[in-house]
Amino acid sequence: MNSEIELIRSELDTVCPRITEEAVAGCCRELGAAARVFVAGAGRSGFMASAFAMRLVHLGYAVHVVGEATAPAFAEGDVLVGVSGSGNTSGTVRAAGEARRARGRVVAVTTDVDSELAAAADAVLLVPAATKNRAAGEAATAQPLSSLFDQAVHLALDAVCLRLAAEAGIDNAAARGAHVKTE
């Protein structure tokens, strides 16, 4: 095995076991009750949010990425999943505020339960990894910026997808039917 991958996986060993059953279940409950799902995130958090959104489409959800051309305004019954390591990214926090004003619900995916994003959220999927700020108490990492957070978020949101797929009885063949043809 490549040694850098080994190191990354050992860093994930310090984070993943601290993502609780209840946090994943809480996120799934919010999504299960959603009329539509919106996701928001800046930078690499945004790419993790978009990858999550795409898989939710394959599982049959009506999904929008905040900032995409085709995203409508929030409405009551919608759920926003906001991804931000620090929990203070301005565009993501602003989206959470908009969702709440429209009587939607908010799931925060963040390292910080005391952040603005978490404060605006109905449920928090706590991912206790390092952010680019290297705040006190964050997990140690040799990787630059928020890479460890991005990786742990990727696994956590795919865990949500795996549970939702199992609950709905969607196997690979069913998901392929909803997948855009790219080949």
Place this chain on the structure above:
Amino acid sequence: MNSEIELIRSELDTVCPRITEEAVAGCCRELGAAARVFVAGAGRSGFMASAFAMRLVHLGYAVHVVGEATAPAFAEGDVLVGVSGSGNTSGTVRAAGEARRARGRVVAVTTDVDSELAAAADAVLLVPAATKNRAAGEAATAQPLSSLFDQAVHLALDAVCLRLAAEAGIDNAAARGAHVKTE
């Protein structure tokens, strides 16, 4: 720990150890010699490619995502990193052909060394995970579609970043200086 994350991590245990030192080193060598780096990928592979591109910017590379508004035409000396589980995604294969016609070089990130993308590549970063096609010989997975591939690609490309950062002596503070301000 949430049980779905545990399952995902056990699936990664079957893939990550098979990503070789030489495959990661070969990708780093190509990038180290690149005038500019281009990345290409469709769907979730595209989001992994974009997240990789963004981190390379933080490490000081000149980077473009194929299809972005600001991506110029390929030129000699450029390196394209194409990400495709099957290695046959049409847009990604076409980008590899364009890169080669312009006398650029190509790194294929794929599960299949016999694919069109790998055939067009100067170096292959083999990530032996499952694709949505569930072809014979692919790693077993309970996850829908290419999720296992996406996760392993994420870790493999971040391993490349970690090695490039170490080689160039770029620590977190230096990477933060190149990071767009989002807060």
Place this chain on the structure above:
Amino acid sequence: MNSEIELIRSELDTVCPRITEEAVAGCCRELGAAARVFVAGAGRSGFMASAFAMRLVHLGYAVHVVGEATAPAFAEGDVLVGVSGSGNTSGTVRAAGEARRARGRVVAVTTDVDSELAAAADAVLLVPAATKNRAAGEAATAQPLSSLFDQAVHLALDAVCLRLAAEAGIDNAAARGAHVKTE
């Protein structure tokens, strides 16, 4: 007035009068009967397609941009609007083929009624402007590449929106209600 804008508007004088009432009406008929609208385009044609998609959302349509994270697979009853000056852009032509295979319908927005895209279409919104190929018979232009086509497409697709809004009785206040809050 700035002299370059004057020149651009005089070039539009040679194109816009040749966009027929029937072509705009035909596009509106297809959209009016659509379950969902998809748009596709590469490069600047893609940005015109995305701007059109966004306005259709404000008019109450369910809309997707081909290639966006949240676009599902085509299904029967969907309408694809493909924008390509030459009518031969590979990704756009491929999307039209996918739409047809799913028993969707296709509107081609192009300069060339004999192109692959037009051949795959149920309706053609002919925009007889210059493309970057400067093929025989194209409108004369002093502007680089497909700029004249992009401008004429922008006006033609906004004409479609204006007609759809009027037909549905949607005024500015109603459209604002559907608009994402950005301020």
Place this chain on the structure above:
Amino acid sequence: MNSEIELIRSELDTVCPRITEEAVAGCCRELGAAARVFVAGAGRSGFMASAFAMRLVHLGYAVHVVGEATAPAFAEGDVLVGVSGSGNTSGTVRAAGEARRARGRVVAVTTDVDSELAAAADAVLLVPAATKNRAAGEAATAQPLSSLFDQAVHLALDAVCLRLAAEAGIDNAAARGAHVKTE
């Protein structure tokens, strides 16, 4: 001619003549002196900004779209072109602030010389069209939301491109050489 296009063009007659020679020239001067050009805009203003960015690439400029994966942090010598009808769109205003803090320069493309964006700008390309706010003094329009602004911005920014191409002696063949191959 289609009657809606005719109406749109008559609305442009009330806006385009009021875009001054000096405003276009001032924008060109800023771009001519730029190390790199950044563009920013939300919604349809963002698509106009991206289309402009893409054409600038064809004219040989180093260009980034704020929010794109590959956009680096602002630096001294960079010029940001911010597009906002109201001039108060939060993300665009924030980008202008970031550009100034980095000692870059800012060009505002807006309807409102008294807006936050214009206040932060070194040069203003005033496009006196209607915004979605229908503020007092705005041009009259039958079109929904900011469509008239978007159209006028499109022509104004293409006027900038036409002038820059002429000044640099870049004809269609030269621009094609810098164009990504899409067919």
